[in-house]
Amino acid sequence: MTIINSLLSMTLDVILFAGLVGLISGSFVNVLAYRLPLMIQYRWINTTKTELKDTSDLDGSGNAYLKKLSLHLPRSHCQACKNPIKAWENIPIVSYIFLNGKCSKCSSSIPKQYPIVELTSSALAVFIGIRYSISFQFLIVLFFSLALLTLTIIDIKHLILPDELTMSLVWFGLLVSLTDFGFGTSPSESILGATLGYLSLWIFYWTFRIITKKEGLGFGDLKFLAGLGAWLGWQSLLPIITLASLSGAVFGTLSRGKWHKEAPNPIPFGPFLAAAGLLMAFWGSEVILFYIEILNR
Template sequence: MLETAGTPAATLLGVLGLLVGSFLNVVIHRLPRMMELRWAAECAELQSEETASATAAPEAAPFNLMVPRSRCPHCGHQIRWHENIPVLSYLALRGKCSQCATPISARYPAVEFTTAVLFAWCGWHWGLGGEALAWSGFSAALLALACIDWDTTLLPDDITLPLLWAGLCAAGLRLTGTALPDALWGAVGGYLSLWLVYWAFKLITGKEGMGYGDFKLFAALGAWFGWQALVPVILMASVIGAVIGIVIKLKGNLREGGYVPFGPFLALAGLTAMVFGPSAILAAIGL
Protein backbone atom coordinates (compact mmCIF):
# COMPACT_ATOMS: atom_id res chain seq x y z
CA MET A 1 0.00 0.00 0.00
CA LEU A 2 2.59 2.49 -1.10
CA GLU A 3 -0.11 5.08 -1.77
CA THR A 4 -0.56 5.51 1.99
CA ALA A 5 3.15 5.57 2.74
CA GLY A 6 4.62 8.70 4.25
CA THR A 7 4.30 10.77 7.39
CA PRO A 8 0.81 9.63 8.58
CA ALA A 9 1.70 5.96 8.35
CA ALA A 10 5.11 6.57 9.92
CA THR A 11 3.52 8.45 12.82
CA LEU A 12 0.91 5.78 13.54
CA LEU A 13 3.37 2.92 13.38
CA GLY A 14 5.93 4.91 15.34
CA VAL A 15 3.46 5.27 18.22
CA LEU A 16 2.69 1.55 17.98
CA GLY A 17 6.45 0.93 18.05
CA LEU A 18 6.78 2.77 21.35
CA LEU A 19 4.17 0.48 22.91
CA VAL A 20 5.71 -2.64 21.39
CA GLY A 21 9.15 -1.51 22.55
CA SER A 22 7.87 -1.28 26.12
CA PHE A 23 6.66 -4.88 25.84
CA LEU A 24 9.98 -5.95 24.31
CA ASN A 25 11.73 -4.75 27.46
CA VAL A 26 9.59 -7.23 29.39
CA VAL A 27 10.41 -10.01 26.92
CA ILE A 28 14.14 -9.27 27.02
CA HIS A 29 14.19 -9.32 30.82
CA ARG A 30 11.79 -12.19 31.55
CA LEU A 31 12.07 -14.71 28.73
CA PRO A 32 15.56 -15.96 29.69
CA ARG A 33 14.38 -16.38 33.29
CA MET A 34 11.29 -18.24 32.07
CA MET A 35 13.56 -20.55 30.09
CA GLU A 36 15.67 -21.25 33.17
CA LEU A 37 12.56 -22.10 35.18
CA ARG A 38 11.33 -24.39 32.41
CA TRP A 39 14.68 -26.18 32.24
CA ALA A 40 14.68 -26.60 36.03
CA ALA A 41 11.19 -28.12 35.89
CA GLU A 42 12.25 -30.51 33.12
CA CYS A 43 15.29 -31.60 35.12
CA ALA A 44 13.08 -32.24 38.14
CA GLU A 45 10.80 -34.43 36.03
CA LEU A 46 13.79 -36.56 35.04
CA GLN A 47 14.61 -37.28 38.65
CA SER A 48 13.20 -40.34 40.36
CA GLU A 49 10.04 -39.87 42.42
CA GLU A 50 11.96 -40.48 45.61
CA THR A 51 14.65 -37.92 44.80
CA ALA A 52 12.13 -35.40 43.61
CA SER A 53 10.02 -35.69 46.75
CA ALA A 54 13.07 -35.40 48.96
CA THR A 55 14.21 -32.21 47.29
CA ALA A 56 10.85 -30.72 46.38
CA ALA A 57 10.55 -26.99 46.90
CA PRO A 58 7.37 -25.02 47.53
CA GLU A 59 5.47 -24.22 44.34
CA ALA A 60 6.80 -20.98 42.88
CA ALA A 61 4.57 -18.03 42.16
CA PRO A 62 3.56 -17.58 38.51
CA PHE A 63 6.23 -15.91 36.42
CA ASN A 64 5.61 -15.11 32.77
CA LEU A 65 5.35 -12.17 30.42
CA MET A 66 2.14 -10.98 32.10
CA VAL A 67 2.64 -11.62 35.81
CA PRO A 68 3.89 -10.43 38.20
CA ARG A 69 3.55 -6.73 37.50
CA SER A 70 6.75 -4.80 36.87
CA ARG A 71 8.63 -3.72 39.98
CA CYS A 72 11.84 -1.95 40.84
CA PRO A 73 14.44 -4.72 41.27
CA HIS A 74 16.09 -2.77 44.08
CA CYS A 75 13.24 -1.76 46.40
CA GLY A 76 10.29 -3.76 45.02
CA HIS A 77 8.24 -0.65 44.22
CA GLN A 78 5.40 -1.62 41.86
CA ILE A 79 5.55 0.45 38.69
CA ARG A 80 2.42 2.59 38.32
CA TRP A 81 0.84 3.22 34.92
CA HIS A 82 2.12 6.78 34.67
CA GLU A 83 5.64 5.53 35.40
CA ASN A 84 5.43 3.11 32.50
CA ILE A 85 4.78 5.44 29.56
CA PRO A 86 7.43 4.65 26.92
CA VAL A 87 10.40 7.07 26.93
CA LEU A 88 8.39 9.91 28.53
CA SER A 89 8.25 8.29 31.98
CA TYR A 90 11.99 7.71 31.93
CA LEU A 91 12.57 11.37 31.15
CA ALA A 92 10.05 12.54 33.76
CA LEU A 93 11.64 10.34 36.42
CA ARG A 94 15.11 11.51 35.30
CA GLY A 95 16.15 7.91 34.90
CA LYS A 96 15.56 6.96 38.55
CA CYS A 97 13.07 4.91 40.54
CA SER A 98 10.46 7.23 42.08
CA GLN A 99 10.65 5.34 45.38
CA CYS A 100 14.34 4.67 46.05
CA ALA A 101 16.05 6.82 43.39
CA THR A 102 18.05 3.85 42.08
CA PRO A 103 19.15 4.56 38.48
CA ILE A 104 17.08 2.88 35.75
CA SER A 105 19.02 1.39 32.87
CA ALA A 106 19.05 3.66 29.83
CA ARG A 107 18.49 0.60 27.67
CA TYR A 108 14.78 0.64 28.51
CA PRO A 109 14.04 3.91 26.68
CA ALA A 110 16.66 3.01 24.05
CA VAL A 111 14.76 -0.18 23.14
CA GLU A 112 11.45 1.72 23.08
CA PHE A 113 12.86 4.51 20.92
CA THR A 114 14.64 2.12 18.54
CA THR A 115 11.47 0.07 18.07
CA ALA A 116 9.52 3.24 17.35
CA VAL A 117 12.07 4.33 14.73
CA LEU A 118 12.03 0.93 13.02
CA PHE A 119 8.23 0.80 12.97
CA ALA A 120 8.05 4.38 11.70
CA TRP A 121 10.46 3.53 8.89
CA CYS A 122 8.30 0.56 7.90
CA GLY A 123 5.23 2.81 7.83
CA TRP A 124 7.04 5.47 5.80
CA HIS A 125 8.34 2.93 3.30
CA TRP A 126 5.41 0.51 2.94
CA GLY A 127 2.42 2.44 4.25
CA LEU A 128 -0.37 1.05 6.42
CA GLY A 129 -0.72 -2.49 5.23
CA GLY A 130 0.37 -6.06 5.58
CA GLU A 131 3.90 -5.44 4.35
CA ALA A 132 4.60 -2.77 6.95
CA LEU A 133 3.13 -4.87 9.75
CA ALA A 134 5.12 -7.93 8.67
CA TRP A 135 8.42 -6.05 8.58
CA SER A 136 7.59 -4.27 11.84
CA GLY A 137 7.17 -7.65 13.50
CA PHE A 138 10.44 -8.77 11.91
CA SER A 139 12.19 -5.71 13.38
CA ALA A 140 10.77 -6.25 16.85
CA ALA A 141 11.83 -9.91 16.89
CA LEU A 142 15.40 -9.11 15.79
CA LEU A 143 15.75 -6.35 18.38
CA ALA A 144 14.60 -8.65 21.17
CA LEU A 145 16.89 -11.46 20.00
CA ALA A 146 19.89 -9.13 19.78
CA CYS A 147 19.44 -7.90 23.36
CA ILE A 148 18.74 -11.33 24.82
CA ASP A 149 21.73 -12.90 23.09
CA TRP A 150 24.01 -10.06 24.18
CA ASP A 151 22.91 -10.48 27.80
CA THR A 152 22.75 -14.27 28.04
CA THR A 153 24.32 -15.77 24.86
CA LEU A 154 20.93 -17.40 24.24
CA LEU A 155 18.71 -17.15 21.17
CA PRO A 156 15.34 -18.50 22.35
CA ASP A 157 13.43 -20.91 20.11
CA ASP A 158 10.34 -19.06 21.32
CA ILE A 159 11.36 -16.22 18.97
CA THR A 160 13.67 -17.69 16.32
CA LEU A 161 11.30 -20.45 15.19
CA PRO A 162 8.18 -18.25 14.92
CA LEU A 163 10.33 -15.71 13.06
CA LEU A 164 11.38 -18.41 10.59
CA TRP A 165 7.81 -19.62 10.01
CA ALA A 166 6.56 -16.03 9.78
CA GLY A 167 9.09 -15.38 7.01
CA LEU A 168 7.87 -18.39 5.04
CA CYS A 169 4.22 -17.44 5.57
CA ALA A 170 4.88 -13.81 4.63
CA ALA A 171 6.59 -14.97 1.44
CA GLY A 172 3.62 -17.20 0.64
CA LEU A 173 1.30 -14.22 1.15
CA ARG A 174 3.58 -12.00 -0.97
CA LEU A 175 4.25 -9.57 1.86
CA THR A 176 8.05 -9.51 1.69
CA GLY A 177 8.91 -9.37 -2.00
CA THR A 178 10.56 -12.80 -1.65
CA ALA A 179 9.21 -15.69 -3.69
CA LEU A 180 8.20 -18.69 -1.59
CA PRO A 181 10.74 -21.09 -3.22
CA ASP A 182 13.52 -18.55 -2.59
CA ALA A 183 12.37 -18.17 1.03
CA LEU A 184 12.28 -21.94 1.51
CA TRP A 185 15.78 -22.46 0.14
CA GLY A 186 16.94 -19.41 2.05
CA ALA A 187 15.84 -21.06 5.28
CA VAL A 188 17.48 -24.36 4.33
CA GLY A 189 20.69 -22.68 3.18
CA GLY A 190 20.87 -20.40 6.20
CA TYR A 191 20.63 -23.28 8.66
CA LEU A 192 22.92 -25.71 6.85
CA SER A 193 25.64 -23.17 6.09
CA LEU A 194 26.25 -22.26 9.73
CA TRP A 195 25.71 -25.88 10.80
CA LEU A 196 28.57 -26.92 8.50
CA VAL A 197 30.78 -24.08 9.76
CA TYR A 198 30.02 -25.11 13.35
CA TRP A 199 31.06 -28.72 12.81
CA ALA A 200 34.12 -27.86 10.73
CA PHE A 201 35.32 -25.51 13.47
CA LYS A 202 34.59 -28.07 16.19
CA LEU A 203 36.42 -30.86 14.37
CA ILE A 204 39.48 -28.66 13.79
CA THR A 205 39.69 -26.93 17.18
CA GLY A 206 37.62 -29.14 19.49
CA LYS A 207 35.64 -26.05 20.51
CA GLU A 208 32.16 -24.77 19.75
CA GLY A 209 32.34 -21.54 17.78
CA MET A 210 28.63 -20.73 17.93
CA GLY A 211 25.33 -22.06 19.18
CA TYR A 212 22.39 -23.73 17.44
CA GLY A 213 20.38 -20.56 17.92
CA ASP A 214 22.62 -18.85 15.37
CA PHE A 215 21.69 -21.52 12.79
CA LYS A 216 17.99 -20.91 13.40
CA LEU A 217 18.32 -17.13 13.27
CA PHE A 218 20.24 -17.26 9.99
CA ALA A 219 17.61 -19.65 8.63
CA ALA A 220 14.93 -17.12 9.61
CA LEU A 221 16.80 -14.35 7.79
CA GLY A 222 17.01 -16.60 4.75
CA ALA A 223 13.25 -17.12 4.91
CA TRP A 224 12.62 -13.37 4.94
CA PHE A 225 15.13 -12.32 2.28
CA GLY A 226 15.63 -15.44 0.19
CA TRP A 227 18.71 -17.54 -0.47
CA GLN A 228 20.25 -14.75 -2.59
CA ALA A 229 20.69 -12.61 0.52
CA LEU A 230 22.58 -15.17 2.61
CA VAL A 231 26.07 -14.15 1.47
CA PRO A 232 25.51 -10.37 1.90
CA VAL A 233 23.93 -10.85 5.33
CA ILE A 234 26.62 -13.16 6.69
CA LEU A 235 29.36 -10.88 5.35
CA MET A 236 27.80 -7.83 6.98
CA ALA A 237 27.35 -9.70 10.29
CA SER A 238 30.97 -10.87 10.19
CA VAL A 239 32.34 -7.38 9.48
CA ILE A 240 30.22 -5.80 12.23
CA GLY A 241 31.17 -8.57 14.66
CA ALA A 242 34.88 -8.27 13.88
CA VAL A 243 34.89 -4.49 14.38
CA ILE A 244 32.92 -4.57 17.63
CA GLY A 245 34.88 -7.58 18.90
CA ILE A 246 38.19 -5.77 18.34
CA VAL A 247 36.91 -2.66 20.12
CA ILE A 248 35.71 -4.71 23.09
CA LYS A 249 39.02 -6.58 23.26
CA LEU A 250 41.04 -3.36 23.15
CA LYS A 251 38.96 -1.98 26.01
CA GLY A 252 39.45 -5.19 28.00
CA ASN A 253 35.70 -5.79 28.32
CA LEU A 254 35.55 -9.31 26.92
CA ARG A 255 33.33 -11.58 29.02
CA GLU A 256 34.66 -14.73 30.65
CA GLY A 257 36.07 -17.08 28.04
CA GLY A 258 36.54 -14.28 25.53
CA TYR A 259 33.19 -15.11 23.93
CA VAL A 260 31.24 -12.55 21.90
CA PRO A 261 27.75 -13.70 20.81
CA PHE A 262 27.16 -13.68 17.06
CA GLY A 263 23.38 -13.28 17.20
CA PRO A 264 23.35 -9.49 17.71
CA PHE A 265 25.48 -9.03 14.60
CA LEU A 266 23.22 -11.29 12.55
CA ALA A 267 20.26 -9.28 13.80
CA LEU A 268 21.90 -5.97 12.92
CA ALA A 269 22.78 -7.30 9.45
CA GLY A 270 19.16 -8.37 9.01
CA LEU A 271 17.91 -4.89 9.92
CA THR A 272 20.46 -3.36 7.56
CA ALA A 273 19.23 -5.61 4.76
CA MET A 274 15.63 -4.57 5.50
CA VAL A 275 16.41 -0.86 5.27
CA PHE A 276 18.97 -0.76 2.45
CA GLY A 277 18.51 -4.10 0.70
CA PRO A 278 20.94 -7.04 0.56
CA SER A 279 22.61 -5.79 -2.63
CA ALA A 280 23.48 -2.50 -0.94
CA ILE A 281 25.40 -4.46 1.70
CA LEU A 282 27.67 -5.95 -0.95
CA ALA A 283 28.21 -2.52 -2.48
CA ALA A 284 29.06 -1.03 0.92
CA ILE A 285 31.85 -3.53 1.49
CA GLY A 286 33.16 -3.23 -2.05
CA LEU A 287 31.84 -6.45 -3.60
Protein backbone atom coordinates (compact mmCIF):
# COMPACT_ATOMS: atom_id res chain seq x y z
CA MET A 1 0.00 0.00 0.00
CA THR A 2 2.74 2.44 0.95
CA ILE A 3 4.58 1.55 -2.25
CA ILE A 4 1.51 2.40 -4.33
CA ASN A 5 1.02 5.60 -2.36
CA SER A 6 4.58 6.74 -2.83
CA LEU A 7 4.39 5.79 -6.50
CA LEU A 8 1.21 7.82 -6.85
CA SER A 9 2.65 10.86 -5.12
CA MET A 10 5.77 10.52 -7.29
CA THR A 11 3.62 10.50 -10.42
CA LEU A 12 1.71 13.52 -9.14
CA ASP A 13 4.99 15.38 -8.63
CA VAL A 14 6.06 14.43 -12.13
CA ILE A 15 2.72 15.54 -13.60
CA LEU A 16 2.80 18.90 -11.81
CA PHE A 17 6.43 19.62 -12.61
CA ALA A 18 6.28 18.42 -16.23
CA GLY A 19 2.97 20.19 -16.76
CA LEU A 20 4.45 23.46 -15.56
CA VAL A 21 7.61 23.08 -17.66
CA GLY A 22 5.32 22.29 -20.61
CA LEU A 23 3.22 25.45 -20.09
CA ILE A 24 6.29 27.69 -19.87
CA SER A 25 8.00 26.15 -22.88
CA GLY A 26 4.65 26.26 -24.70
CA SER A 27 4.59 30.03 -24.43
CA PHE A 28 8.12 30.07 -25.85
CA VAL A 29 6.88 27.89 -28.73
CA ASN A 30 4.23 30.57 -29.38
CA VAL A 31 6.86 33.32 -29.43
CA LEU A 32 9.09 31.32 -31.77
CA ALA A 33 6.22 30.37 -34.10
CA TYR A 34 5.12 34.01 -34.31
CA ARG A 35 8.47 35.80 -34.56
CA LEU A 36 10.71 33.45 -36.52
CA PRO A 37 8.67 33.66 -39.78
CA LEU A 38 8.50 37.47 -39.47
CA MET A 39 12.26 37.68 -38.92
CA ILE A 40 12.84 35.46 -41.97
CA GLN A 41 10.41 37.58 -43.99
CA TYR A 42 12.26 40.76 -43.04
CA ARG A 43 15.63 39.24 -43.87
CA TRP A 44 14.22 38.07 -47.19
CA ILE A 45 12.75 41.48 -48.09
CA ASN A 46 16.05 43.10 -47.13
CA THR A 47 18.19 40.73 -49.19
CA THR A 48 16.02 41.06 -52.29
CA LYS A 49 16.08 44.84 -51.92
CA THR A 50 19.85 44.83 -51.69
CA GLU A 51 20.16 42.50 -54.66
CA LEU A 52 17.85 44.68 -56.73
CA LYS A 53 19.78 47.75 -55.52
CA ASP A 54 16.47 49.16 -54.42
CA THR A 55 17.10 52.19 -52.27
CA SER A 56 13.47 52.94 -51.47
CA ASP A 57 12.64 53.54 -47.85
CA LEU A 58 12.53 50.30 -45.93
CA ASP A 59 11.38 51.90 -42.77
CA GLY A 60 7.69 52.27 -43.38
CA SER A 61 5.76 51.63 -40.19
CA GLY A 62 5.37 47.90 -40.89
CA ASN A 63 9.01 47.38 -41.77
CA ALA A 64 10.26 49.43 -38.83
CA TYR A 65 8.42 46.96 -36.64
CA LEU A 66 9.90 43.99 -38.48
CA LYS A 67 13.37 45.52 -38.36
CA LYS A 68 13.37 45.68 -34.57
CA LEU A 69 11.92 42.23 -34.13
CA SER A 70 14.05 39.50 -32.59
CA LEU A 71 13.22 36.51 -30.41
CA HIS A 72 13.46 38.53 -27.20
CA LEU A 73 12.78 42.10 -28.35
CA PRO A 74 10.47 43.96 -28.31
CA ARG A 75 8.74 42.59 -25.22
CA SER A 76 5.60 40.54 -25.80
CA HIS A 77 2.84 42.74 -27.11
CA CYS A 78 -0.69 42.63 -28.47
CA GLN A 79 -0.53 41.80 -32.18
CA ALA A 80 -3.35 44.25 -32.90
CA CYS A 81 -2.42 47.41 -30.94
CA LYS A 82 1.24 46.55 -30.12
CA ASN A 83 0.53 47.39 -26.48
CA PRO A 84 3.19 45.72 -24.29
CA ILE A 85 1.82 42.81 -22.27
CA LYS A 86 2.37 43.15 -18.53
CA ALA A 87 4.01 40.31 -16.64
CA TRP A 88 0.77 39.21 -14.97
CA GLU A 89 -0.94 39.13 -18.37
CA ASN A 90 1.72 36.79 -19.69
CA ILE A 91 1.11 33.76 -17.50
CA PRO A 92 0.27 30.76 -19.69
CA ILE A 93 -3.43 29.77 -19.69
CA VAL A 94 -4.18 31.66 -16.43
CA SER A 95 -3.94 35.09 -18.05
CA TYR A 96 -5.95 33.96 -21.05
CA ILE A 97 -8.79 32.93 -18.76
CA PHE A 98 -8.57 36.10 -16.64
CA LEU A 99 -8.43 38.37 -19.69
CA ASN A 100 -11.34 36.42 -21.15
CA GLY A 101 -9.28 35.93 -24.32
CA LYS A 102 -9.04 39.68 -25.00
CA CYS A 103 -6.28 42.33 -25.00
CA SER A 104 -6.63 44.48 -21.85
CA LYS A 105 -6.14 47.67 -23.86
CA CYS A 106 -7.88 47.32 -27.23
CA SER A 107 -9.96 44.21 -26.37
CA SER A 108 -9.24 42.55 -29.69
CA SER A 109 -9.29 38.82 -29.15
CA ILE A 110 -6.09 36.93 -28.42
CA PRO A 111 -5.69 34.12 -31.00
CA LYS A 112 -6.94 30.79 -29.61
CA GLN A 113 -3.68 29.32 -30.92
CA TYR A 114 -1.90 30.62 -27.78
CA PRO A 115 -3.75 28.65 -25.09
CA ILE A 116 -4.10 25.64 -27.41
CA VAL A 117 -0.33 25.48 -28.01
CA GLU A 118 0.39 25.97 -24.30
CA LEU A 119 -1.97 23.14 -23.38
CA THR A 120 -0.56 20.87 -26.11
CA SER A 121 3.01 21.49 -24.92
CA SER A 122 1.93 20.81 -21.37
CA ALA A 123 0.23 17.54 -22.34
CA LEU A 124 3.33 16.46 -24.30
CA ALA A 125 5.59 17.32 -21.35
CA VAL A 126 3.42 15.35 -18.90
CA PHE A 127 3.44 12.34 -21.24
CA ILE A 128 7.22 12.53 -21.65
CA GLY A 129 7.68 13.09 -17.90
CA ILE A 130 5.69 9.97 -17.01
CA ARG A 131 7.48 7.93 -19.67
CA TYR A 132 11.08 8.99 -18.94
CA SER A 133 10.62 10.46 -15.42
CA ILE A 134 12.13 13.87 -14.71
CA SER A 135 15.64 13.49 -16.07
CA PHE A 136 18.02 14.97 -18.58
CA GLN A 137 16.40 12.69 -21.15
CA PHE A 138 13.06 14.37 -20.35
CA LEU A 139 14.49 17.74 -21.41
CA ILE A 140 16.09 16.36 -24.59
CA VAL A 141 12.95 14.49 -25.70
CA LEU A 142 10.83 17.54 -24.83
CA PHE A 143 13.09 19.72 -27.01
CA PHE A 144 12.59 17.28 -29.90
CA SER A 145 8.80 17.19 -29.47
CA LEU A 146 8.41 20.96 -29.14
CA ALA A 147 10.60 21.58 -32.20
CA LEU A 148 8.15 19.36 -34.12
CA LEU A 149 5.21 21.30 -32.68
CA THR A 150 6.77 24.66 -33.64
CA LEU A 151 7.49 23.44 -37.19
CA THR A 152 3.87 22.27 -37.45
CA ILE A 153 2.44 25.66 -36.48
CA ILE A 154 4.79 27.61 -38.76
CA ASP A 155 4.15 25.32 -41.73
CA ILE A 156 0.36 25.54 -41.31
CA LYS A 157 0.44 29.34 -41.11
CA HIS A 158 3.25 30.23 -43.52
CA LEU A 159 3.97 27.11 -45.59
CA ILE A 160 7.65 27.22 -44.63
CA LEU A 161 9.87 25.05 -42.44
CA PRO A 162 12.67 27.40 -41.27
CA ASP A 163 16.26 26.14 -41.53
CA GLU A 164 16.84 27.46 -38.01
CA LEU A 165 14.60 24.66 -36.74
CA THR A 166 15.08 21.84 -39.27
CA MET A 167 18.87 22.12 -39.32
CA SER A 168 18.99 22.34 -35.51
CA LEU A 169 17.06 19.08 -35.48
CA VAL A 170 19.62 17.48 -37.80
CA TRP A 171 22.75 18.60 -35.90
CA PHE A 172 21.26 18.06 -32.48
CA GLY A 173 19.93 14.63 -33.48
CA LEU A 174 23.38 13.54 -34.68
CA LEU A 175 24.92 14.79 -31.43
CA VAL A 176 22.31 13.12 -29.20
CA SER A 177 22.96 9.76 -30.94
CA LEU A 178 26.37 9.81 -29.17
CA THR A 179 24.58 9.79 -25.80
CA ASP A 180 21.87 7.80 -24.01
CA PHE A 181 19.50 10.75 -23.82
CA GLY A 182 17.62 10.28 -27.09
CA PHE A 183 15.52 7.42 -28.44
CA GLY A 184 18.32 4.84 -28.39
CA THR A 185 19.47 5.60 -31.95
CA SER A 186 23.13 4.69 -32.52
CA PRO A 187 25.48 7.15 -34.30
CA SER A 188 25.57 5.06 -37.49
CA GLU A 189 21.78 4.71 -37.57
CA SER A 190 21.56 8.45 -37.02
CA ILE A 191 24.01 9.39 -39.80
CA LEU A 192 22.28 7.01 -42.24
CA GLY A 193 18.90 8.35 -41.10
CA ALA A 194 19.85 11.97 -41.78
CA THR A 195 21.47 11.22 -45.14
CA LEU A 196 18.86 8.80 -46.48
CA GLY A 197 16.06 11.02 -45.14
CA TYR A 198 17.27 13.93 -47.23
CA LEU A 199 18.18 11.80 -50.24
CA SER A 200 14.90 9.87 -50.45
CA LEU A 201 12.77 12.99 -50.55
CA TRP A 202 15.27 14.66 -52.89
CA ILE A 203 14.75 11.80 -55.38
CA PHE A 204 10.98 12.03 -54.87
CA TYR A 205 11.10 15.82 -55.35
CA TRP A 206 12.90 15.60 -58.71
CA THR A 207 10.90 12.62 -59.99
CA PHE A 208 7.67 14.43 -59.17
CA ARG A 209 8.96 17.67 -60.66
CA ILE A 210 10.13 16.07 -63.93
CA ILE A 211 6.88 14.12 -64.39
CA THR A 212 4.35 16.78 -63.35
CA LYS A 213 6.43 19.97 -63.80
CA LYS A 214 5.22 20.99 -60.34
CA GLU A 215 6.87 21.24 -56.96
CA GLY A 216 5.23 18.68 -54.72
CA LEU A 217 7.48 19.37 -51.75
CA GLY A 218 9.60 22.19 -50.42
CA PHE A 219 13.25 21.77 -49.51
CA GLY A 220 12.18 22.34 -45.91
CA ASP A 221 10.45 18.96 -46.01
CA LEU A 222 13.72 17.32 -47.10
CA LYS A 223 15.64 18.86 -44.19
CA PHE A 224 12.83 18.03 -41.78
CA LEU A 225 12.91 14.35 -42.75
CA ALA A 226 16.72 14.42 -42.44
CA GLY A 227 16.22 15.75 -38.89
CA LEU A 228 13.73 13.01 -38.04
CA GLY A 229 16.14 10.43 -39.48
CA ALA A 230 18.96 11.81 -37.31
CA TRP A 231 16.86 11.39 -34.17
CA LEU A 232 15.04 8.17 -34.95
CA GLY A 233 17.44 6.31 -37.25
CA TRP A 234 17.15 5.12 -40.85
CA GLN A 235 14.75 2.30 -39.85
CA SER A 236 12.02 4.80 -39.10
CA LEU A 237 12.21 6.60 -42.47
CA LEU A 238 9.98 4.26 -44.49
CA PRO A 239 7.23 4.15 -41.83
CA ILE A 240 7.40 7.96 -41.47
CA ILE A 241 7.14 8.58 -45.23
CA THR A 242 4.31 6.05 -45.55
CA LEU A 243 2.35 7.35 -42.56
CA ALA A 244 2.84 11.01 -43.52
CA SER A 245 1.92 10.54 -47.19
CA LEU A 246 -1.12 8.38 -46.38
CA SER A 247 -2.50 10.77 -43.77
CA GLY A 248 -1.65 13.74 -45.99
CA ALA A 249 -3.45 12.15 -48.95
CA VAL A 250 -6.51 11.33 -46.84
CA PHE A 251 -6.59 14.86 -45.44
CA GLY A 252 -6.11 16.35 -48.92
CA THR A 253 -8.97 14.33 -50.38
CA LEU A 254 -11.29 15.11 -47.49
CA SER A 255 -10.57 18.84 -47.42
CA ARG A 256 -10.84 19.12 -51.20
CA GLY A 257 -14.18 17.35 -51.09
CA LYS A 258 -15.36 19.76 -48.43
CA TRP A 259 -14.25 23.07 -49.89
CA HIS A 260 -14.46 21.96 -53.53
CA LYS A 261 -11.87 23.44 -55.82
CA GLU A 262 -11.76 27.03 -54.54
CA ALA A 263 -8.31 28.31 -53.65
CA PRO A 264 -6.16 25.27 -54.47
CA ASN A 265 -3.79 26.03 -51.60
CA PRO A 266 -0.92 23.59 -51.33
CA ILE A 267 -1.28 21.40 -48.26
CA PRO A 268 1.70 21.71 -45.89
CA PHE A 269 3.49 18.37 -45.53
CA GLY A 270 5.33 19.38 -42.32
CA PRO A 271 2.46 18.66 -39.90
CA PHE A 272 2.10 15.12 -41.28
CA LEU A 273 5.85 14.53 -41.03
CA ALA A 274 5.75 15.84 -37.44
CA ALA A 275 2.82 13.61 -36.46
CA ALA A 276 4.42 10.54 -38.04
CA GLY A 277 7.74 11.46 -36.38
CA LEU A 278 6.16 11.67 -32.92
CA LEU A 279 4.33 8.39 -33.47
CA MET A 280 7.59 6.66 -34.45
CA ALA A 281 9.49 8.31 -31.58
CA PHE A 282 7.14 6.97 -28.92
CA TRP A 283 5.61 3.85 -30.49
CA GLY A 284 8.21 3.04 -33.15
CA SER A 285 8.61 -0.67 -32.42
CA GLU A 286 4.83 -1.19 -32.23
CA VAL A 287 4.38 0.52 -35.61
CA ILE A 288 7.14 -1.56 -37.22
CA LEU A 289 5.67 -4.82 -35.79
CA PHE A 290 2.25 -3.82 -37.15
CA TYR A 291 3.91 -3.15 -40.52
CA ILE A 292 5.56 -6.57 -40.62
CA GLU A 293 2.28 -8.21 -39.64
CA ILE A 294 0.48 -6.58 -42.55
CA LEU A 295 3.27 -7.54 -44.97
CA ASN A 296 3.11 -11.18 -43.82
CA ARG A 297 -0.58 -11.55 -44.55
